[in-house]
Amino acid sequence: MLVLGRSQVEALIDMDALIDALAQAMADLSAGRASAPDRIAVLVPEKEGFLAAMPGYAPSTGVLMTKLVSLFPRNAGTLLPTHQAVIVVFDPATGAPSALLDGTAVTAARTGACSALSARLLAREEATVLAVLGTGVQARSHARAMCRVRPIREVRVAGRDPAKAAALATELTSVLDADVQAVPTYSEALDGAHVAAATTHALEPVVHRPWLTPGVHVTSVGYNPAGREIDDATIADALVCVESRHAALAPFPAGSNDLLMPIRHGIITPEHVHAELGELVSGDKPGRTSPDQITLYKSVGVAVQDAVAAALVVTAARMRSVGEEIMLA
Incomplete structure (x- = not known):
């Protein structure tokens, strides 16, 4: 073996x-x-x-x-x-x-890579500004992977601990061909970002609709049994894609609170999930339809x-x- x-x-x-x-x-x-x-x-x-x-x-x-x-x-x-x-x-x-x-x-690698695949399928071709929300393993993986599929020139890192955000920004500066800076808040990281990678274990959302620039592509891989990363308004306004509808909408702990909570609140229905990544790859479902459309990939991980x-x-x-x-x- x-x-x-x-x-x-x-x-x-x-x-x-x-x-x-x-x-x-x-x-x-x-x-x-x-x-x-x-x-x-x-x-x-x-x-x-x-x-x-x-x-x-x-x-x-x-x-x-x-x-x-x-x-x-x-x-x-x-x-x-x-x-x-x-x-x-x-x-x-x-x-x-x-x-x-x-x-x-x-x-760590496959999660960041599949988020990068979603960006290849849904983010605008000219996307150059990346917001990384979180400072852990997935923050590192996502920063590296996103730069493989879009011409990222600016990376903003935000987290609960400013010292960890600063340390991650310094680390990424040495491996990415981009200007990497730590910023104090999630809203500052998202302001003007073309791609946003949420990689937290947040109890309360770290992505709020008023903070988002038209046309941004958001990826969310975070998990908290009692919380979520994305607010209702963002979910409602976005073109939502997942790896698997069945997996994403399954009951806890398999599914995603980011989708299950707004469904329970009556904000969206299960049909609001537009496509699986595989349907975008095969062309069975369309992706982005306008430059200002907000797109969102919610990951729960599949085997x-x-x-x-x-x-x-x-x-x-x-x-x-x-x-x-x-x-x-």
Whole structure:
């Protein structure tokens, strides 16, 4: 069995290849060619956390896998990530386990990459200003991924802790060909932004409709069992897209409060979800229809994303052959 730790997985992930592979995987999911059943989770209510199992099969990459992922929002601000995971890859021909991967790095990369895919499909071609809301793992992943699909020249970082926002801005300055600045508030980050990446565990929305510039593309990947990132007015006004309608509108903890709450409040109906990413990729549904239209991608994460990322990592590892940094057990 191939065993890959976090640093090895990070070194083997090709973000451009991952974004491209996710496009096919999302199309397969929407067309019913990929298998990604509802995730199941055990709750740890005293910590507001859960442990979930996410099996998936993506025929476009020939990978069968399952991810075990824990989500503990209270880890935010500590040395531990809020999301921690392992992935086991199986041979789709025999069912034999073939690889064990650190899933934390895969989750970080595939989430940012799929948000970048949504920007490729929905953001304006000339988008140059990116707002990053949050200062954690996903903030880093999204800043790097978005710059792969749009000519981003300015990045504004905002978070609850100004010191962490400043530190992330300094870090990103060294790896991005853009002017990266920390700003004091979410509203300042969003003012004039062409793309916005919300990556928080916010209890109250960090994206409010009056703060948004016409034509902005918003991505939201944050999770809080009692909260949400996006306000009702933004959801109501935006062209809303998801990975999977079934997953996004499923009951807690699988679905998204950002959509479920306005549905419960009577602000929108389930039909307000315009399209799945796969339907945009295949052309079955149209994307942006005007330069001033606000578009929004709400992510809850689906297993085929992990499957595609794991397949790329395992293929890259085997192509490089077994070296000192890759252990065969």
